[in-house]
Each structure stands twice: as C-alpha cells, then as structure tokens.
Amino acid sequence: MNTRQSFEFDNQASSISSFSHQMLECLVGQLVNHHHDGQLLSKARYIIGELLNNAVKHSGCTKTIFTFTIENDSLTIAKSDYGTKLELMNKAGYLKSDVPTLVTADGLQELYVIKESEQLLSFFCRDPQNEEITIQHLHEHMGLLIIAKAADRFTYGFNAPVNTFTATLNLN
Amino acid sequence: MLKIVNEHPQYIVAKVDIGEANLTHSDQFKTELVSLLNYKQRNVWLNMEQVTYVDSSFLGALVAGLKYALGAGDDLVLLGLQKDVHDLLKLIRLDKVFKIYADEQAATVALNQ
Numbered sequence: 448m449n450t451r452q453s454f455e456f457d458n459q460a461s462s463i464s465s466f467s468h469q470m471l472e473c474l475v476g477q478l479v480n481h482h483h484d485g486q487l488l489s490k491a492r493y494i495i496g497e498l499l500n501n502a503v504k505h506s507g508c509t510k511t512i513f514t515f516t517i518e519n520d521s522l523t524i525a526k527s528d529y530g531t532k533l534e535l536m537n538k539a540g541y542l543k544s545d546v547p548t549l550v551t552a553d554g555l556q557e558l559y560v561i562k563e564s565e566q567l568l569s570f571f572c573r574d575p576q577n578e579e580i581t582i583q584h585l586h587e588h589m590g591l592l593i594i595a596k597a598a599d600r601f602t603y604g605f606n607a608p609v610n611t612f613t614a615t616l617n618l619n
Numbered sequence: 620m621l622k623i624v625n626e627h628p629q630y631i632v633a634k635v636d637i638g639e640a641n642l643t644h645s646d647q648f649k650t651e652l653v654s655l656l657n658y659k660q661r662n663v664w665l666n667m668e669q670v671t672y673v674d675s676s677f678l679g680a681l682v683a684g685l686k687y688a689l690g691a692g693d694d695l696v697l698l699g700l701q702k703d704v705h706d707l708l709k710l711i712r713l714d715k716v717f718k719i720y721a722d723e724q725a726a727t728v729a730l731n732q
Contacts, residue, residue: 492672
C-alpha cells in the first residue's frame with residue numbers, strides 16, 4: 448500500500464526533538480505493513496535529524512514541509528521550503544553533467560555532487576583511496592555527509608522558488 | 620551537561636548528562652568540554668551511556684573537543700555508546716579517530732596495555 452504524509456515544521460531549534468519524535472512515530476506506523484531491516488528506522492532518524500538541523504540553520508525562512516512517501520518498496524523523506532537556495536546550486540552552471548565533482552574531503556570522507564539536470568543535484572560519498580587522517584583537518588560540519596551516507600539516494604532540487612532535499616531509503 | 624564522576628591522575632571521567640544530544644546542546648557541550656580539558660589538563664573520558672541520539676552538530680563538538688585535546692597533548696575517549704550512536708559514528712567513520720570502549724573498566728584495560 449502506498450502512503451504519503453506531510454508535516455509542517457516551524458524551523459525553531461527548540462522544536463527539533465518533539466518534531467523528530469512525532470515524525471518517527473508516524474513513520475513507524477506507516478511501515479508496519481512493510482518489510483524492512485532493522486537499520487531502516489535508525490537511518491531514517493539520522494536523516495530526519497539532519498534535515499531538521501538544515502531547516503533551522505540554513506533555510507532562512509520560517510516554515511518547512513516534510514513529506515514521507517512510501518511506494519514501490521522505497522521510503523522517501525522530502526524537505527521543502529521557500530528559503531535560501533543551496534549555495535552549490537549557484538555553481539551548477541560550472542558542473543559537468545553526470546560527472547562527479549568533489550565537494551569536501553577530510554581524509555575520512557569524500558563527498559561528491561553530480562549535476563543530473565539544471566535543477567537537480569545528487570550527492571554521494573566515497574571512502575578516500577589514500578587514507579591519510581590528520582585529526583586537525585577533520586570537518587566539524589557533517590550534516591550533508593550523514594544524509595548522503597545513510598540514504599540510498601540523496602538529491603537537492605531547486606525549482607524556483609522551492610528548495611527540496613530528498614532522501615530515499617530502499618525498503619528491501 | 621558534563622558531570623565529573625571519577626578523577627584519576629591521568630584522566631577524568633565525565634558523564635554526558637543528556638538523552639538527545641542535538642543542535643540545542645552542542646554549543647554548550649563544546650564550551651563545557653573545552654573548559655574541562657583546560658581546567659584539568661589531562662585526558663577526558665566521556666561516559667555517554669545516557670545519550671540515545673547524537674546529530675551532526677554534537678558530533679562536530681566532539682571532533683572539536685578531540686582536536687583541542689590532542690593539540691594540548693591529551694586525548695578524548697568515548698565510553699558506553701548506545702548502538703544507534705555507535706552505528707552513526709561507524710557510518711561516517713569517526714570510529715577511526717576516537718578511542719571507543721564499553722565502559723571505564725574496558726578502557727582502563729585497553730589503554731594500560
């Protein structure tokens with residue numbers, strides 16, 4: 448059975464914990480008839496937490512819509528707002544289509560972006576081939592990284608004036 | 620947020636006294652951690668058994684604390700991570716830079732070898 452449910456978040460840091468619990472409780476109910484491994488809810492929690500942080504810290508607006516969609520053996524968590532465009536999208540014109548471009552690297556992780564179209568970027572991570580870890584160089588901002596690693600697919604779309612981050616988790 | 624529960628000549632054990640370690644706690648936690656490292660000038664072992672969830676901002680504060688500790692010639696050790704918290708550290712490979720043990724006893728055995 449396909450399901451969809453939306454929630455409105457007020458972009459306040461003080462609301463993060465209660466809002467996250469509300470969404471997770473709803474998600475547990477929606478997934479009750481779907482087969483999934485034990486990691487799915489943990490990964491969904493990581494993703495929801497980071498998307499909420501992103502809303503509070505970077506959206507530049509007062510309202511964000513979160514939507515869960517379960518269909519075709521996948522769970523999609525989408526965050527949409529009318530706020531600030533992701534800065535990386537301003538550089539999309541310089542990115543080659545369908546070619547991975549390194550966004551950040553710190554010895555532990557490499558985060559890449561791919562321009563899928565003029566309105567859509569996708570993110571993924573690779574472990575560095577030559578692992579040289581210098582603690583002092585480790586990044587302290589890792590929200591996008593966590594989502595990219597937890598999700599099976601993670602995209603950012605800008606269809607003016609709407610920003611949408613979308614994380615997809617395979618149920619099987 | 621950080622409560623000292625045990626003091627040794629080589630290290631301090633401090634309990635992280637929150638359940639969900641998120642954006643609303645990370646700045647204060649980082650301030651308290653750096654103050655503790657400054658004040659005690661020795662390794663800090665963080666007992667995190669009460670913490671059920673961490674987000675990127677709190678992990679960022681932990682990384683900042685680790686950098687500060689190592690820069691001062693000390694270390695930051697994590698104890699008692701719950702499964703979801705430990706799994707997140709493994710997911711983003713921070714388990715490769717933090718020393719992580721089940722409890723103070725396990726850390727004592729491992730680090731004294």
